[in-house]
Amino acid sequence: MVDWTEKYRPTTLSEVRGNDSARDDLKQWAETWDDHREAVIVHGSPGVGKTSAAHALANDMGWDAIELNASDTRTKDVIERVAGEAAKSGTLGGGTGGRKLVVMDEADNIHGNADRGGARAVTRLVKEATQPMVLIANDYYDMSNALRNACREIEFRDVGKRSIVPVLRDVCRREGITYEDAALSALAQKNAGDLRSAINDLQALAEEHEVLTEDDIVTGERDTTEGIFDFLDDVIKEKGAEESLYAAYDVDETPDDLLNWVEDNVPKDYSGAELADAYGFLVNADKWLGRVRATQDYSYWRYATDNVAAGVAAARREPKGGWTRYGPPSYWSKLGRTKGTRNTRDYVARKIAEQSGCSMATARREVMPFLAAMTHHCKPRELTVAMAAAYDLEEEHVAFVTGSGKDTNKVQDIVADAEASKAEAAVEHSGGAFAGQASVEDVDASESGDTGEDEGDDTDEDVFVDDEEADTKSDDAEDDDMQSGLDEFF
Ligand SMILES: Nc1ncnc2c1ncn2[C@@H]1O[C@H](COP(=O)(O)OP(=O)(O)OP(=O)(O)O)[C@@H](O)[C@H]1O
Known part of the structure; x- marks a missing residue:
């Protein structure tokens, strides 16, 4: 199952629809870059083709594109290295062919960086850059004055219905989908301005209908609410992509929770290739949620929901029957979702x-x-105390591992007892208090595909995407690893 928004991502500027004059301005900026050497800010709503346009431009110019994320603290180093290399190859190549187009995503989010000097660093970088840079932003006025003043500006407007319909028609033609014109028109209308979302909807619909008719497009809000277990039945067992997507809108849960x-x-219920595909969609959803967290722009939520509901439903290959005991997300699925839990997780892992x-x-x-x-839930207690003592765990860590509340007496008492037993052990000079430690040796890391890629996946969500596809694959692989790890122990 390929994501159509990726499959049909424009590769040349002429395929970027709507925004003709913005497109022309971008081309002209690139062609004259040698004369002005200014960076450009491309801004506009999500899903209107900003990132695609930047990459298409690089392609049209015969330049390599380097994608950076502004909230990545390594950005400066990376740009300096890349720019340095590019400068060299430019001299050797003797022309503009060796140029690198630096595409910086989420450039309006620099202030969200832990490093408060982030905005200033990027401004300096923009001024000193030896390579053309495109800064992508949703909100131009979220960027500092200094940064705005240092750059040119090109606005991408919402893609009009008149531009969306031909894109949808083209996708239908290439996918061999029969449709009523009115259906495409309704889809375009419903996704006002957001082409990514229109293509997502089209893909979900096409999963379910041989022929797309206007009636298939549900435009109004429905006022039913659906329980989470019904939703799981829909997505995992019963419904196709489109209906699952609507079901997701009817559940009273955030996309983060739905994902968990x-x-x-x-x-x-899923196994083999369909499970791998489903994980692929969940990884994508997680990336969009990462973007929501980074930018506080909740319009990305819909893309996460698309992946969780329509994607997972579409990944189903075999019909599912019977009844499955679905349960609430365990602590495990929340691992690494936020910076806070990531730190806790890593602390415990380091101690172990x-x-x-x-x-x-x-x-x-x-x-x-x-x-x-x-x-689980601190039972048996002696084992939990021994674990806390052996690995120097504080309340938050014990809570994290056991799934019990951090502020509960239970957890606090366990940590207190662990402290006492550590003190005792220190007096007696005896180490290795935790019997469970022996089990570590029993674990065959190679079986679960431990690739030692720890450093790589400890970085922030999707911050440095050099090669989107490779990135997705490794995330995918990691999820598989995680799963095989789980299977072994539960
Ligand atoms: N103007 C457009 N012409 C053709 N396809 C488009 C256009 N805008 C969006 N798309 C489709 O939507 C997908 C997402 O577009 P893209 O990532 O360029 O949007 P964006 O404006 O950069 O959004 P974001 O701000 O969320 O990154 C593309 O892969 C493509 O399939």
Whole structure:
């Protein structure tokens, strides 16, 4: 199952629809870059083709494109390195052919960086850049004055219905879909201005209908609310992509929660390639949620929901029957979702790794699920105390592993007892208090595909996308690893 918005991403500027004059301005900016050497800010709403236009431009100019994310603290180093290399190849190549187009995504989010000097650093960079740079932003006025003044500006407007319909028609033709004109028109209308979303809807619809008719396009809001278990039945077992998507809108849960629920329950019914495909969609959804967190722009939520509901439903290959015991997301599915939990997760993994001599990756993927299962809700208590003592865990860590509340007496008492037992052990000079430690050696890391890619996947969500596809694959692989880790222990 290929995501159509990727499959039909424009590769040349002439394929970028709507925004003709913005497109021309961009081309002209690039062609005259040698004369003015200014960076350009391309801004507009989500899904209108800004990123596509930047990459298409690079392609048209015969330039390589380097994608950076502004909230990545390594951005400066990366640009300097890349720009340095590019400058060299430019001299050797003796022309503009060796240029790199630096595409900086989420450039309106620099102030969200932990590094407060981020905006200033980017402004300096923009001024000093030896390569053409495109800064992509949703909100131009969220950017600092200094940065705006240092750049040119090109606005991408919402893509009009008149431009959306031909794109949808073209996709239908290439996918061999029969449609009523009125259906495409209704789709365009419904997704006012957002071409990405219109293509997503089209893909979801096409999963279900041989012929697209106007009646298939549900435009109004429905006022029913659906329970989460019905929703899981729809997505995992019963409904196609489109209906699952509507079901998602009817559930009273945030996309983050929907993702956790589906992620935890889909392996109960899916297997093999369909499970891998489903994880692929969940990884995509997680990336969009990462973007929501980074930008606070909730219009990305719909893309996450598209992936969770329509994507996972579309990944289903075999019909599913019977009844499945679906359950609420475990602590495990929340691992690494936010910076806070990521830090907690990594602290625990590091302690385990130090104590046991295994890698962080093994600790995280193999040992932690095991410990979580063994000490679920802090039971048995002695084991939980021993674990807290052996790995120097504080309340938040114990809460994280066991799934119990951090502020509960139970967790606080366990940590207090662990402290006491550590003090006692120190007096007696005896180490290795935790019996469960032996189990670490029993875990065969190679079986779960421990690739030692720890550093790589510890970075922030999707911050440095050099090669989107490779990135998705490795995330995918990681999810598979995680799953095989889980299977071994539960
Ligand atoms: N103007 C357009 N012409 C053709 N396809 C488009 C256009 N805008 C969006 N699309 C489709 O939507 C997808 C997403 O577009 P793109 O990533 O360029 O949007 P964007 O404006 O950069 O959005 P965001 O701000 O969310 O990054 C593309 O892969 C393409 O399939």
